[in-house]
Amino acid sequence: NAGVTQTPKFRILKIGQSMTLQCAQDMNHNYMYWYRQDPGMGLKLIYYSVGAGITDKGEVPNGYNVSRSTTEDFPLRLELAAPSQTSVYFCASSAFIAGSSYEQYFGPGTRLTVT
Amino acid sequence: AQTVTQSQPEMSVQEAETVTLSCTYDTSESDYYLFWYKQPPSRQMILVIRQEAYKQQNATENRFSVNFQKAAKSFSLKISDSQLGDAAMYFCAYRSMDSNYQLIWGAGTKLIIKP
Numbered sequence: 001n002a003g004v005t006q007t008p009k010f011r012i013l014k015i016g017q018s019m020t021l022q023c024a025q026d027m028n029h030n031y032m033y034w035y036r037q038d039p040g041m042g043l044k045l046i047y048y049s050v051g052a053g054i055t056d057k058g059e060v061p062n063g064y065n066v067s068r069s070t071t072e073d074f075p076l077r078l079e080l081a082a083p084s085q086t087s088v089y090f091c092a093s094s095a096f097i098a099g100s101s102y103e104q105y106f107g108p109g110t111r112l113t114v115t
Numbered sequence: 116a117q118t119v120t121q122s123q124p125e126m127s128v129q130e131a132e133t134v135t136l137s138c139t140y141d142t143s144e145s146d147y148y149l150f151w152y153k154q155p156p157s158r159q160m161i162l163v164i165r166q167e168a169y170k171q172q173n174a175t176e177n178r179f180s181v182n183f184q185k186a187a188k189s190f191s192l193k194i195s196d197s198q199l200g201d202a203a204m205y206f207c208a209y210r211s212m213d214s215n216y217q218l219i220w221g222a223g224t225k226l227i228i229k230p
Contacts, residue, residue, distance in 0.1 A: 042221050092160075102148075106159065
């Protein structure tokens with residue numbers, strides 16, 4: 001199994017450009033998440049999804065959009081990129097197993113720089 | 116709202132020695148999960164150990180163990196026989212039992228292993 005995969009690994013955007021960060025998982029997990037990690041900080045939740053067709057905002061959703069048309073894929077869209085969106089972005093997934101810890105499995109991250 | 120605090124931005128330890136990383140959290144809930152994640156320079160987030168709050172016994176995973184003090188809201192990580200491969204950022208995270216989608220993260224502790 002590949003687990004959680006993310007593309008691209010690195011990207012430089014100019015202010016005002018848009019892009020989509022791709023995330024896919026092959027573990028048949030219901031739950032998927034997008035986090036951002038700013039330097040010297042922990043992760044902050046941007047958006048999450050509890051299943052195909054269902055998404056909701058996390059702590060820092062402004063400037064981002066998501067969709068979940070399949071169980072496997074959870075792309076993150078950045079519209080009108082701003083320097084404040086310079087960060088490392090992580091995608092994660094977890095299985096819905098009642099009574100479990102809902103352990104989250106992470107992708108390798110995408111380092112995004114907006115200049 | 117729950118918060119997680121890691122008061123040690125950086126710790127160093129001699130190879131083969133033992134080191135303890137601190138984590139405190141604030142919550143009004145009685146049941147929840149706590150996690151320690153490791154993030155090496157590769158950026159990959161790796162689950163080190165988990166603890167469910169209603170379990171009094173401290174979790175252990177090989178050289179990694181926790182000291183869970185529920186009343187004090189403290190969740191420290193002890194690494195025994197430190198190895199060079201343990202060098203990484205370590206993050207403490209909290210998950211509410213009511214919230215199956217979000218982890219609340221501390222700011223992390225950078226662990227340096229001296230050969």
